[in-house]
Every structure is written in C-alpha cells, then in structure tokens.
Amino acid sequence: MTEEISQNGYDTASDLAELSLGELELEERSSLRRVAGLSTELQDITEVEYRQLRLERVVLVGVWTEGTALESEASLAELARLAETAGSEVLEGLVQRRDKPDPATYVGSGKVQELGEVVRATGADTVICDGELSPSQLQQLEARLKVKVIDRTALILDIFAQHARSREGKSQVELAQLQYLLPRLRGWGQTLSRQAGGRAGGGNGGVGLRGPGETKLETDRRRIRAKISKLRKEIQAMSVVRDTKRGLRTSNAVPSVAIAGYTNAGKSSLLNALTGAGVLVEDALFATLDATTRRTQTPEGHTYTLTDTVGFVRHLPHQLVEAFRSTLDEVADADLVVHVVDGADPMPEWQVNAVREVLGEIGRRRDAAMPPELVVVNKTDATTEFALARLRHLLPGAVFVSAHSGAGIDELRERIGELLPRPDVEVDVLVPYVRGELVARVHQEGEILLEEHTASGTQLRARVKADLAGALEQFAVNGTSA
Numbered sequence: 001m002t003e004e005i006s007q008n009g010y011d012t013a014s015d016l017a018e019l020s021l022g023e024l025e026l027e028e029r030s031s032l033r034r035v036a037g038l039s040t041e042l043q044d045i046t047e048v049e050y051r052q053l054r055l056e057r058v059v060l061v062g063v064w065t066e067g068t069a070l071e072s073e074a075s076l077a078e079l080a081r082l083a084e085t086a087g088s089e090v091l092e093g094l095v096q097r098r099d100k101p102d103p104a105t106y107v108g109s110g111k112v113q114e115l116g117e118v119v120r121a122t123g124a125d126t127v128i129c130d131g132e133l134s135p136s137q138l139q140q141l142e143a144r145l146k147v148k149v150i151d152r153t154a155l156i157l158d159i160f161a162q163h164a165r166s167r168e169g170k171s172q173v174e175l176a177q178l179q180y181l182l183p184r185l186r187g188w189g190q191t192l193s194r195q196a197g198g199r200a201g202g203g204n205g206g207v208g209l210r211g212p213g214e215t216k217l218e219t220d221r222r223r224i225r226a227k228i229s230k231l232r233k234e235i236q237a238m239s240v241v242r243d244t245k246r247g248l249r250t251s252n253a254v255p256s257v258a259i260a261g262y263t264n265a266g267k268s269s270l271l272n273a274l275t276g277a278g279v280l281v282e283d284a285l286f287a288t289l290d291a292t293t294r295r296t297q298t299p300e301g302h303t304y305t306l307t308d309t310v311g312f313v314r315h316l317p318h319q320l321v322e323a324f325r326s327t328l329d330e331v332a333d334a335d336l337v338v339h340v341v342d343g344a345d346p347m348p349e350w351q352v353n354a355v356r357e358v359l360g361e362i363g364r365r366r367d368a369a370m371p372p373e374l375v376v377v378n379k380t381d382a383t384t385e386f387a388l389a390r391l392r393h394l395l396p397g398a399v400f401v402s403a404h405s406g407a408g409i410d411e412l413r414e415r416i417g418e419l420l421p422r423p424d425v426e427v428d429v430l431v432p433y434v435r436g437e438l439v440a441r442v443h444q445e446g447e448i449l450l451e452e453h454t455a456s457g458t459q460l461r462a463r464v465k466a467d468l469a470g471a472l473e474q475f476a477v478n479g480t481s482a
C-alpha cells in the first residue's frame with residue numbers, strides 16, 4: 001500500500017522525532033489527522049457577520065512526507081496564517097502521513113472521501129492544499145470534492161495580489177499569476193467559471209482568484225502569453241528607473257544595506273527602528289511588497305542606505321521569485337544583507353533555511369556571489385531566555401535586537417558599520433577652504449586618519465573610495481594621492 005511508509009525512513013536528527021514518531025501507530029500515520037487549534041478565532045458577532053459576507057470558509061489539508069509531527073503541524077499552522085491573511089476563515093486542518101503526495105489526488109485517493117465528509121460537515125467552500133499541485137491533481141480533487149481546491153502557491157499569489165500597491169508590484173504579481181495559470185488554464189477554466197458565478201468581477205473572485213480576473217482565464221493561451229510578454233517588458237522598463245536610482249547611489253559611493261528575511265520577522269520595524277522611516281508595520285504576512293530605501297548613518301557618521309524588501313516564505317513560488325527579480329536584485333546588489341530572523345517564532349531555523357534558500361536562488365540565477373550576511377535575531381522581548389540561548393548557539397555571530405524596545409539596536413548599528421566596505425584609497429591632500437564640500441564628503445564617506453587646519457586649507461590624510469579620491473587628486477600633497 002502506498003500510504004504506508006517504512007518506519008526508519010523518518011529517523012531525523014531532531015530530538016523531537018523520536019518522541020512524536022513513537023506516539024504514532026502505523027495505521028494512524030496514514031490517516032487524516034486533525035491539527036488542533038487551527039480554526040480562525042472570531043472576536044465578536046459583528047466580525048462574524050462581516051466575515052461571512054466576504055470570506056471563504058476553508059479546510060486545509062497537508063501531506064506530511066518528512067520531519068516530525070510537530071513540524072508538519074507547524075507547516076499547517078503557517079498555511080492557516082497564510083489563509084487568514086488572504087481573508088479566509090479556517091474551519092479545519094488535516095494532515096496525512098504519506099511517502100509522497102498521491103500523483104492523482106494529492107492526498108491518498110481513499111482519503112479524498114474522508115476529506116469530502118469533513119468538507120460537507122463543516123460547510124466549507126474551499127480546500128487549500130499545503131503544496132504546489134499539478135493541474136490534473138487540482139482538477140481531480142475539485143471533481144471529487146465538489147468545492148474549489150487551491151494550492152499553497154495560488155494562496156501566496158493571492159496575498160501578493162491583495163497587498164501590491166505600486167504599479168511595479170502589481171505588474172510583478174500579475175505576471176506571476178499568469179505564469180501560474182497558464183498550464184492550469186484548461187482544468188480551471190471549466191470549474192472556475194461555474195463556481196465563481198455571480199461573484200465575478202471587481203477582483204472579488206475569492207482566495208486564489210483575485211488578480212487577472214476570470215474573463216482572462218477563459219481567453220486562450222496565446223492571449224495570456226501575449227500579456228505575459230507585455231508585462232515582462234513593462235517590468236523591465238520600470239526596473240530601468242530603479243537601476244538608475246540605484247546607479248546614482250552607487251556612483252555616490254554610498255554603501256547599501258538590504259534588509260531581508262522571513263515574512264513577519266520584523267524587517268519593516270527594524271528599518272523604522274534604525275532610521276525612523278515610518279514604514280508600514282503590520283502583523284500580517286507579506287505586508288511589504290515594495291522596496292523602501294532610507295538613508296542613515298553609522299555611529300562614526302558614515303552614510304549608507306537601508307532598503308526594506310519583500311519577505312520570504314518556505315517554498316516561495318518560483319513564479320514570484322522570477323517576477324520580483326528587479327526587487328530581489330536590490331538584495332543581490334547590496335554591500336551587506338541584514339537577515340532578520342523572528343526570535344519569537346517556534347521554528348526560527350526553518351525561517352533561516354528558507355531565506356537562505358531564496359538568497360541562494362537569486363545568487364545562482366545571477367551567477368554572482370551574494371553580499372555578506374549579518375544575521376539579526378529580532379523580537380528578543382517576546383521570547384524566552386532558553387530560546388535565545390539556543391539561537392545564540394545555532395547562529396554564532398548574530399546580533400540580538402528588539403525593534404520594539406530598542407534593545408541591541410545600537411550594537412546593530414555598530415556591526416553594520418564594521419561590515420560595510422571600507423574605503424580603500426589612501427589620500428594625502430591639502431584642500432582649500434573654498435572647497436569645504438570635499439572635506440565634508442571625506443567626513444561622510446571616508447575615514448579620517450589625520451586632519452589639520454593650515455593657513456592654505458584643510459590638510460587631510462584619509463581613506464576614501466576611488467571616485468572621491470579622483471575628485472581630490474588635484475589637491476594631492478607631493479603628488480602622492482594613491
């Protein structure tokens with residue numbers, strides 16, 4: 001039977017594995033297990049009414065192929081948060097232990113019936129699967145369950161579609177959605193047009209259906225392909241503007257720091273704590289989709305830029321990585337990546353690995369080395385000493401901060417200052433007082449080794465970047481400016 005698995009296939013290194021596996025009987029392993037505490041909690045009756053108007057009622061289902069029971073539940077809990085972020089009400093979460101997802105129906109075909117019973121009992125109108133399903137898996141599940149079925153990828157794309165604000169962000173999301181839809185066009189075209197019925201239009205097709213809109217779903221692939229290439233060109237044109245802006249910053253020799261990390265880790269909060277930027281902070285996944293750049297200074301007074309970026313998630317749909325290329329390039333082109341980790345998360349190492357995976361993917365695609373990484377554990381105010389000790393051990397060299405209380409922020413400023421590229425050209429110059437702006441630049445961008453005010457100007461020995469060295473060359477003392 002495909003649904004049974006060999007016992008030693010799951011002996012992971014984790015010390016949790018033994019305990020949780022030991023508790024599970026073989027038979028129970030392949031059954032659908034209810035994950036407790038997943039249902040969306042409603043605050044009061046008015047909220048119930050409000051939600052029922054616009055929300056989907058969803059049942060989540062995951063296939064647990066590896067790792068511990070705890071991990072599989074954490075994965076489904078994250079899916080629940082994603083579903084809620086997209087505006088769904090989570091009624092039930094189920095996990096099936098299996099070697100690998102069933103090629104035909106994702107969960108074992110015998111379990112589809114059980115799942116169907118749960119769907120009917122709870123009155124759900126949508127099933128969300130914790131993975132990326134093939135077009136035919138989606139089709140077959142929908143046919144058997146008689147409700148809409150979407151996968152994790154569609155869910156994440158949906159959240160991005162809801163949160164995109166800028167024209168560039170909207171185009172990027174639409175590109176990703178169309179790429180996702182293209183191979184699924186036939187299967188979805190039938191079921192969607194029937195099920196979405198009267199709710200079509202106004203971008204209100206519900207979870208997984210917002211964005212490109214149904215009329216487009218029913219057009220043929222050629223038109224979608226045409227739209228895809230049009231969007232690609234638009235995004236390309238917009239990223240030229242961005243590159244120019246970035247180019248200006250680099251030619252000014254202002255080092256750049258990119259803040260990357262798992263969604264909801266506190267990246268925007270950290271940007272605010274470091275610069276007082278006032279960027280949107282929200283307890284929601286993927287609150288930030290547009291990169292915000294602010295200038296700030298190291299404790300020594302050197303200016304650098306800090307850019308807040310879109311958050312990552314486990315199994316970030318590759319269509320999004322592709323579509324958000326220009327945004328993610330901010331990270332790849334930075335002089336330093338500040339990798340923010342949510343210290344209060346129950347499985348922070350998952351977050352770290354997922355983020356490093358995406359960073360690695362960006363690096364591979366560009367075939368270039370990624371900038372150095374400074375790991376910052378945030379939310380130290382909201383976690384235990386024990387969890388922090390564990391993280392100190394797991395992430396040597398990390399800085400521990402709380403964007404809320406401000407603890408550790410000064411140390412973080414110092415560490416960033418230390419890790420920024422050092423100016424590498426030593427100059428020995430006498431700058432006339434009328435060129436005070438050059439002296440100011442040396443103070444801002446360079447490192448002063450010696451400064452003296454003489455009758456004919458400011459005498460400076462300093463380390464600066466090549467472009468500033470060029471501007472100072474005319475004032476070199478004894479012609480030794482390099």
Ligand SMILES: Nc1nc2c(ncn2[C@@H]2O[C@H](COP(=O)(O)OP(=O)(O)OP(=O)(O)O)[C@@H](O)[C@H]2O)c(=O)[nH]1
Nearest residue numbers: 264265266267268269282283286287288311403404
């Ligand atoms: N307790 C505590 N909560 C924090 C801290 N920093 C951020 N948060 C909270 O964590 C949530 C997410 O913060 P954001 O700054 O929006 O996180 P983000 O990484 O920018 O999230 P996305 O843009 O959605 O990927 C918010 O509810 C913040 O108030 C902190 O130091 N301590």
Ligand SMILES: [Mg+2]
Nearest residue numbers: 267268287288
């Ligand atoms: Mg943010």
